[in-house]
Amino acid sequence: MHTEAAIAAWRQGLANSPHVTPDDLEELERHLRDDIQRLIGEGHEESEAVQLALREMGDYASAEAAYEGIYWKKAQREGRLRHELNLSISMIRTYFRVAWRTLLKAKGHTAINVAGLAIAIASCLLIFLYIRHERAVDQHHEHLDRIYMVGEQFDGPIYFWTRGALVPALLEESPHLESAARIHPNITWVSSGTERFNEEVLLADSTFFDLFNIDLLLGEADLTRPDGLLISESMAQKYFGRLDVLGKRLEVLFLDMEVVGVYADFPATSTLQGGLLIPFENVDGSDWGRGWSNTNTPSYVLLRDGADPDALRAQIQELVERNTAASNTSYAAQFHLQPFSAYHLDASQEGMIEEGGGFMATLLRVLFAIGLTIVLIAAINFANLSTAKALTRAREIGVRKVMGAHRGQLIGQFLGEALLVSYAAAALGAALALLGLPLFNTLLDTELTITFSDPTPWLLLFGLATVIGVLAGGYPAFVLSQYEPVETLRGRMQHGRQGTRVRSGLVVVQFALSMVLLLGTLVMLRQVDHMKNQDLHFDGDGVMTIGISPHDFEDPEAANARLHTIKQELRRNPRITHTAMSMVAPGQWNDYGFTFHTSGNADQIHAKWTVVDEAFFETYDIDVIAGRSFSTEIASDADAVVVNEAALDRFGWTDHAGQWIKWNTAAEPTPVLGVVEDFHFESLEAAIEPVVFLYGTKEHTNLQILSVKMSAGPVPPVVDAVEEQLASIDPTWPFAYDFADERFEMAYRDLERRSLLIATFAGLAMLVACLGLIGLAAYTTTQRTKEIGVRKVLGASVSGLVVLLSKDIARLVGIAFVIAAPVGYLLMRDWLDGFYYRIDLGASLFIATGILALLIALGTVAYQAIKAARRDPVLSLRSE
Amino acid sequence: MIPKALVSASIKPFILSIVSEGETYGYEIIQRVKYLTDGQMTWTTSTLYPVLHSLQNDGLLESSWRDVGSGPRRKYYRLTAKGEQALQREQSQWLHIHRALMKLWHPGLAPSTDA
Numbered sequence: 003m004h005t006e007a008a009i010a011a012w013r014q015g016l017a018n019s020p021h022v023t024p025d026d027l028e029e030l031e032r033h034l035r036d037d038i039q040r041l042i043g044e045g046h047e048e049s050e051a052v053q054l055a056l057r058e059m060g061d062y063a064s065a066e067a068a069y070e071g072i073y074w075k076k077a078q079r080e081g082r083l084r085h086e087l088n089l090s091i092s093m094i095r096t097y098f099r100v101a102w103r104t105l106l107k108a109k110g111h112t113a114i115n116v117a118g119l120a121i122a123i124a125s126c127l128l129i130f131l132y133i134r135h136e137r138a139v140d141q142h143h144e145h146l147d148r149i150y151m152v153g154e155q156f157d158g159p160i161y162f163w164t165r166g167a168l169v170p171a172l173l174e175e176s177p178h179l180e181s182a183a184r185i186h187p188n189i190t191w192v193s194s195g196t197e198r199f200n201e202e203v204l205l206a207d208s209t210f211f212d213l214f215n216i217d218l219l220l221g222e223a224d225l226t227r228p229d230g231l232l233i234s235e236s237m238a239q240k241y242f243g244r245l246d247v248l249g250k251r252l253e254v255l256f257l258d259m260e261v262v263g264v265y266a267d268f269p270a271t272s273t274l275q276g277g278l279l280i281p282f283e284n285v286d287g288s289d290w291g292r293g294w295s296n297t298n299t300p301s302y303v304l305l306r307d308g309a310d311p312d313a314l315r316a317q318i319q320e321l322v323e324r325n326t327a328a329s330n331t332s333y334a335a336q337f338h339l340q341p342f343s344a345y346h347l348d349a350s351q352e353g354m355i356e357e358g359g360g361f362m363a364t365l366l367r368v369l370f371a372i373g374l375t376i377v378l379i380a381a382i383n384f385a386n387l388s389t390a391k392a393l394t395r396a397r398e399i400g401v402r403k404v405m406g407a408h409r410g411q412l413i414g415q416f417l418g419e420a421l422l423v424s425y426a427a428a429a430l431g432a433a434l435a436l437l438g439l440p441l442f443n444t445l446l447d448t449e450l451t452i453t454f455s456d457p458t459p460w461l462l463l464f465g466l467a468t469v470i471g472v473l474a475g476g477y478p479a480f481v482l483s484q485y486e487p488v489e490t491l492r493g494r495m496q497h498g499r500q501g502t503r504v505r506s507g508l509v510v511v512q513f514a515l516s517m518v519l520l521l522g523t524l525v526m527l528r529q530v531d532h533m534k535n536q537d538l539h540f541d542g543d544g545v546m547t548i549g550i551s552p553h554d555f556e557d558p559e560a561a562n563a564r565l566h567t568i569k570q571e572l573r574r575n576p577r578i579t580h581t582a583m584s585m586v587a588p589g590q591w592n593d594y595g596f597t598f599h600t601s602g603n604a605d606q607i608h609a610k611w612t613v614v615d616e617a618f619f620e621t622y623d624i625d626v627i628a629g630r631s632f633s634t635e636i637a638s639d640a641d642a643v644v645v646n647e648a649a650l651d652r653f654g655w656t657d658h659a660g661q662w663i664k665w666n667t668a669a670e671p672t673p674v675l676g677v678v679e680d681f682h683f684e685s686l687e688a689a690i691e692p693v694v695f696l697y698g699t700k701e702h703t704n705l706q707i708l709s710v711k712m713s714a715g716p717v718p719p720v721v722d723a724v725e726e727q728l729a730s731i732d733p734t735w736p737f738a739y740d741f742a743d744e745r746f747e748m749a750y751r752d753l754e755r756r757s758l759l760i761a762t763f764a765g766l767a768m769l770v771a772c773l774g775l776i777g778l779a780a781y782t783t784t785q786r787t788k789e790i791g792v793r794k795v796l797g798a799s800v801s802g803l804v805v806l807l808s809k810d811i812a813r814l815v816g817i818a819f820v821i822a823a824p825v826g827y828l829l830m831r832d833w834l835d836g837f838y839y840r841i842d843l844g845a846s847l848f849i850a851t852g853i854l855a856l857l858i859a860l861g862t863v864a865y866q867a868i869k870a871a872r873r874d875p876v877l878s879l880r881s882e
Numbered sequence: 883m884i885p886k887a888l889v890s891a892s893i894k895p896f897i898l899s900i901v902s903e904g905e906t907y908g909y910e911i912i913q914r915v916k917y918l919t920d921g922q923m924t925w926t927t928s929t930l931y932p933v934l935h936s937l938q939n940d941g942l943l944e945s946s947w948r949d950v951g952s953g954p955r956r957k958y959y960r961l962t963a964k965g966e967q968a969l970q971r972e973q974s975q976w977l978h979i980h981r982a983l984m985k986l987w988h989p990g991l992a993p994s995t996d997a
Contacts, residue, residue, distance in 0.1 A: 026935075028954045029908060030927055035953055036909040060926040068928040072935050079939060 008052050009034060012059070018408035019066045021073035034059055063409070097418030104419055111391050111777060115384055116427045118773040121766050122380035123431030123466055128442050129373040129763075130462055131450045133366050139271045139346040143215050145304055146343045148180070150311060152301040152318060153338035153355065156608040158689070160338050160355045161595070162345075166285070166292040166299040169207065171321055178314040181212035182303040184282050185274065191554055191736060192278065193253045194241040198736050201237070203254070204276035205285050213304045214274065221248045221263035228283040230262040237277035238264050256556055257284060270449060273346055294325045295666070297335075297595045302342065311339045326597070326606075335597070335608065364833070365756055372763045375515045377470065379767055382508045383774030384474035388420065389481065390505065390781040399483070412483035420475015421468070428467035432460075445759055506814055509778065513818035513855060514825070516771045519764035521826035521851040522833075525843065526757040529834065532841045534750055539681035540588055541623035542742030544712045545580075546721065547587045550728060551706035554735060558703050561731050566700040568727045569708065577712050577720050580621035583698060583705035585613040588622060588683055589745030590707075598694065599664035600653045601671070609649050610683075610691050613698040613705060619644075619678055621711050622742075629658050629676025632697040640699050642673050647680045649692035663694060682746075689838040709742070768855075772862045775811070779863035783807060783870040794875040803871035808860055815859045819852045826851070884923050893925070893933050895972040898961065901943060902969055905958045908934060934959060942968050 013031060016022050022030075034055055041051035059065075077086050105112040143149060152168065153160040169182045186205040191198045204210075208225040216223065216232075224230060231252065238247045238261075250261045259280070268275050285292070285299075305311060318337045340348065340355065347363040348355050402412060436452055443450055452459055555561035569581045585594075597606040616632040616639075618624075627647070632639045643663060645653070655661050662671035680690040698705040708728075712720045725737045783790070790803060798806075827843060834840040896918075900911050911934075912925050937943045942965035947955045961969065 025957075026931070029931065029957045032907075032950070032954045032956045033909045033927055036956075040913075058926065060928050064926075064928045068932040072932045072939075075936060076939055 005038065005048060005052050008056065012056060015062050016065060019062075019069065019410075020408075021066060021070040026069060030059070030065075066408075066410070093414070094418070097414045098422055100415055101419035101422045105422060108391060110780070111387055112423065114773045114777045115387055115423050116430060118380045118383045118770045119424055119427030119467075119470060120430035120434055121770050122376045123428050123463065123470075124434035124438060125376045125763055125766055126373045126466060127431065127435040127452075127459055127463060128438060128450075129369045131439075131452070131459065132442075132446060132448065133370060134458070135271065135448060135450055136347070136362060136366055140273055140342060142269060142271065143213070143342075145213065147341075148305040148307070148309075149213055149342040150303050150305065150314075150339040151342055151345060152303065153340050154297055154335040155338060156335055156595075158691075160340070161297065162300055162340065162355075163297050163595070164299055164301050164337075165294050165297060165322060165325075167294045167325065168299075168318065168322065169301050169303075171325070172303065172318065173209070175321065176314060176317055178305055178309040178317065180304045180306045181209045182301065183207040183209040183213055184285075184299050184301050185210065186282065186285055186299060187274075187276060190255050192241070193734070194250075196734060198734050199240075200736055200738065201277045202275060203278040203280055204274065205280045205282050207282045210279065213302055216268075216279075217266035219264045219266055220246060221261070223265075224262055225279060225281045227260075227262065228281050229257065229259050230281065231259045232263040232265055232279040233261050234265055234267045234277045236267050240277075252278075254278065254280060254284075255553065294322065295596060303339070315339045364836075368760065369763070372519065372760065372767070375519065376763065376767045376770060377466070379512045379515055379770050379774070381470050381474040382512050383770065383777065384420070384423070384470065385477045386505050386508050386774060387777045387781070388416075388475060388478040390778060409483045413479045416479030416483070417472065417475050420479070421471035424467040424471030424475070427470075428463050432463055445755055445762075447755070505778070506810075509775070509814050510818045510821070512771045512774060513815055513859065514821040516764075516768045517818055517822035517851055517855050518826045518829065519760075519767050520855060521822065521847065522830060523757070523761040523764040524847055524851060525830045525834070525841070526760060528847070529837065529841050530750060530754050530757050533753070533837075533839060534747075536682075536839055538588070538746065539624065539679055542588060542746070544714065545621065545742045546710045546712065546717075546724070546739050547742055547745075548708045548710070548724065548728070548737070548739045549706060550708055550735070552703040553706075555732055562700070562703045564731050565705075565708070568730070572710060572724065572727060575720070575723055577715060578710055578723075579713055580617060580709075580711040582617040582621040582709045583615045584618050584707045584709065585698065585704050586683075587707045587709060587745065588681065588742055589748075590683075596665070596694075599667060601661045601663075602654060607653060609652060609694050611694040611696060612683075613696045613702060615698045615700075615705060618695075618709070621709050622681070624681050625679045626676050627679050629674070631676055631678070634699075639675065639697050641670070642675045642697060644676050644678055644695040644697075645674055646678050646690070646693045646695075648690050649694060650677055652692040768858060772858060775859060775862045776866070779807075779811070779866040782810070783866050787870070787873075790870055790873070791875040791877075794871075800868070800871045804864065804867045807867035807870065808863055811859050811863050812856060815852075815856050819855065822851075823848050884919070889923060889925070889929070893929065894937070895969070895976055897930075897933060897937060898942065898965060898969040898972060901959050901961045902966070905960050907956050907958050937965070941965075 009031065012034070013027065016027060016030070037055040037058060038048075038051045041054055042048060046054065074086075140146070151162050152164045153162045154164050155161070166184065169184045172179055172182050184207050188203050188205055189200055190203055192201045192203070193199070206225060210225060211223045219235060221232070223232065225232070231254070233241075233247065233252070235245060238245050241247075241252065242250055245264060247261050247264060252259050252261065263279075265279070303314065305314065315337055318339075322335070322337065345355075347366065349362065399412060432452075439450060439452060442448075454460075550565065552558040552562035552565060565583070569583060572578050572581050594612060595608055595610050597608045600607055614632075616634055619626060619631050626644075629644075631644060632642070645658065650656075650658065653661070653663075658674045658677050661674045663674065664671050678695070682690060683693065708724075710720070710724055721739065724739070728735065728737060786807070790807075793803060793806075826848070831843055834843065896915055897911060900906060900914050906914075908927070908930055912927075912930055916924055934943065938945055938959070941962060943959045944962050945957050945959050947957055950956045
């Protein structure tokens with residue numbers, strides 16, 4: 003009897019497989035019985051023989067798998083494949099139908115899963131679009147892999163402004179080059195008649211087209227004629243209202259130029275941008291733009307096929323050293339060749355690369371990691387909630403098994419449910435992404451789009467949903483389908499300790515990830531705040547700056563004289579306290595550098611230089627800490643300089659008295675009049691550089707920034723007064739102004755934007771994690787309904803029960819914190835290293851992160867806990 | 883024990899050879915292989931039956947059911963003419979490999995290929 007029962011049970015297990023036919027089963031049963039007979043014949047007890055024989059038959063899964071292969075082969079041979087496929091499709095449909103009903107039955111659980119996944123998928127989609135956009139920058143040039151930018155490094159970042167004489171010399175001497183071009187981006191005024199506009203233009207060598215691809219619409223790509231220019235499509239529309247403008251004339255900074263070509267606007271993914279392409283010949287012919295000492299010219303080279311960039315780099319080094327006859331050493335420039343293809347991602351700011359990689363590359367890496375993290379958190383929710391929920395479905399699983407459902411069918415059903423949820427989430431996620439896209443674009447200053455003609459985002463969406471569905475749904479599917487019907491029907495599977503441990507582990511992972519993001523957000527926000535509140539050591543409050551170069555006017559000398567008169571006249575306005583002229587304004591990027599001869603130093607030393615008038619330091623309230631500033635009264639000041647503290651340091655001087663600088667060995671020494679305190683010319687991301695201030699007397703025509711400091715009160719009347727005065731030089735001159743402090747704000751805007759972006763995603767990650775926690779808390783309290791009831795009957799208070807129910811969560815958050823704190827510390831320390839002026843990673847930030855995470859977690863579970871604790875114990879006890 | 887890959891590779895020649903000795907059934911085949919390999923090779927039902935069925939589908943074997951007293955019937959397998967040819971091919975291939983390995987391991991003893 004015992005033997006027959008065992009064989010019947012074994013038979014039942016295989017009978018459910020759709021791939022094992024009754025004939026197969028009969029053959030196998032005969033086999034089993036033969037084996038039992040033999041074993042009994044060999045002297046085994048009957049029950050022992052049955053056990054041994056069953057073991058030799060192997061497990062169901064491998065038998066099923068083996069017969070499945072045969073089944074399909076046979077089906078194919080007999081032309082039944084089509085029919086079988088139809089059957090399978092209808093089965094899959096059934097899985098989805100059953101899944102749909104199950105999901106509707108558990109609305110709250112389904113909503114949490116769909117919402118969490120949708121947020122994760124939407125975040126991923128947006129992040130993907132952004133990363134793809136940034137990675138596409140500058141990738142459209144045909145010879146991209148051979149284009150390099152020439153960079154110079156003194157003792158800090160690598161700058162991509164180099165000597166104007168380098169490219170012509172290289173073209174003449176270098177065997178490594180196919181071509182090379184200098185490209186000077188500039189903002190200059192352009193006019194087609196009466197009206198003038200300031201435009202971004204590119205002054206470029208005629209070899210520009212050897213290196214870079216432009217989409218020429220009309221005419222020729224020719225920059226060999228000094229008076230011939232190329233115009234972009236949108237500029238042609240702006241100035242002439244049409245595209246066929248070949249032969250038309252434009253006035254560019256008093257040069258009468260002819261349009262020789264029209265090109266399609268540079269794509270948004272191009273770092274080179276300009277409405278006009280103008281021959282480089284029109285750049286200042288002095289050493290400033292053409293010589294060996296000034297480092298003002300961005301230069302690009304195109305290597306020959308197979309040429310070694312290192313050899314070219316060495317040649318450039320040698321060429322510059324030979325031509326500058328630098329006695330060299332400590333502050334001599336080191337030359338670098340930067341692959342143009344990676345420039346956008348590597349650059350820290352425009353024209354500059356700092357050690358440790360660029361902000362863009364870092365940002366993309368961080369965003370990628372965040373996207374992955376959010377998906378991981380959502381997937382963990384999904385798996386956790388599904389297994390938790392499915393435990394309450396143990397009876398259903400048992401009944402299904404008894405009714406003849408085999409394992410594959412159960413897996414199919416659970417996967418069907420999981421996929422249904424993840425596809426629903428993908429659809430909702432796509433909608434969220436579409437809704438969020440405008441905000442995302444504003445935040446990042448991009449114009450990303452999601453269109454139906456671009457399949458990649460949709461494929462990503464589908465792929466992501468499938469992977470999440472299969473992975474997150476697969477785990478519960480495989481675990482649950484393994485249950486033995488007898489156990490599940492007895493309800494024994496409800497409190498699997500191992501399952502609880504896995505779920506707790508996953509919650510810890512989720513919270514650790516969220517905490518790292520939370521910490522990162524707090525650190526970033528505080529760092530931005532720190533920079534915004536940093537003492538700039540100058541006062542730009544109420545200082546309006548106007549870019550106005552004497553060279554903007556037909557007669558620069560006369561315009562300059564008039565400008566200086568206006569500067570004096572403006573001071574008569576009772577609202578205007580100071581006026582000053584300078585070459586650049588604080589907060590503007592100053593790219594003028596020079597390697598000076600200095601007293602007491604055999605080597606030439608690199609420093610930045612700029613030109614200011616006698617009123618500049620006073621206007622910006624910059625302290626002169628030693629010596630004095632320039633004076634109009636002393637004629638010899640025209641050939642003197644003032645330096646900042648950083649320059650004093652770099653030149654190795656303890657005191658300015660008796661020190662001098664020289665522009666070249668033959669020049670007369672220029673005495674140093676005084677020292678001003680270090681102030682932030684540029685952004686706070688970098689240290690204050692050494693600066694040499696030259697005196698811009700009223701004969702000096704390089705002063706192109708007029709600073710006007712006004713007293714407190716309404717701004718427009720002052721602006722009007724200034725505009726009126728300046729219009730007296732030339733009424734057609736385009737008046738524009740901004741404020742010094744706003745420029746600094748601008749410099750931080752990028753950083754602020756990025757921080758806000760990361761804060762947003764960190765918030766979303768936290769939200770998704772909390773959604774999971776809500777679901778899990780609901781499940782846990784349901785599981786403990788009876789226990790809570792008993793405790794209440796025995797006199798437990800509501801608060802005591804809430805504590806009891808929240809204790810576990812608090813413990814998990816604690817463990818997560820222990821993991822997150824060191825990881826967060828290392829990551830954020832690396833990030834802060836990129837800033838010269840940075841906050842300390844003090845304990846307070848970590849404590850704040852821990853407390854915040856704990857409060858969020860407890861707040862999330864509190865509702866469930868309180869609800870359960872307040873429940874009438876009679877109802878709780880009746881529940882099972 | 884003999885590795886899985888070798889078991890899989892040799893299963894077809896084993897079955898064809900054993901069935902060529904005379905009509906037989908699955909259980910007997912497994913026992914015979916166990917005996918022939920001194921217990922080094924033990925096939926499970928999942929190893930044997932799928933291959934038996936696929937050989938039958940390919941027309942190398944044919945089968946018939948027979949009653950054996952009480953309980954389920956027993957399925958017997960026979961070699962077909964096509965199966966005979968397949969067996970010869972298998973034999974020649976395995977002998978080639980066998981000879982080649984023998985030449986390497988026992989150069990003096992190796993049977994010559996043209997023998």
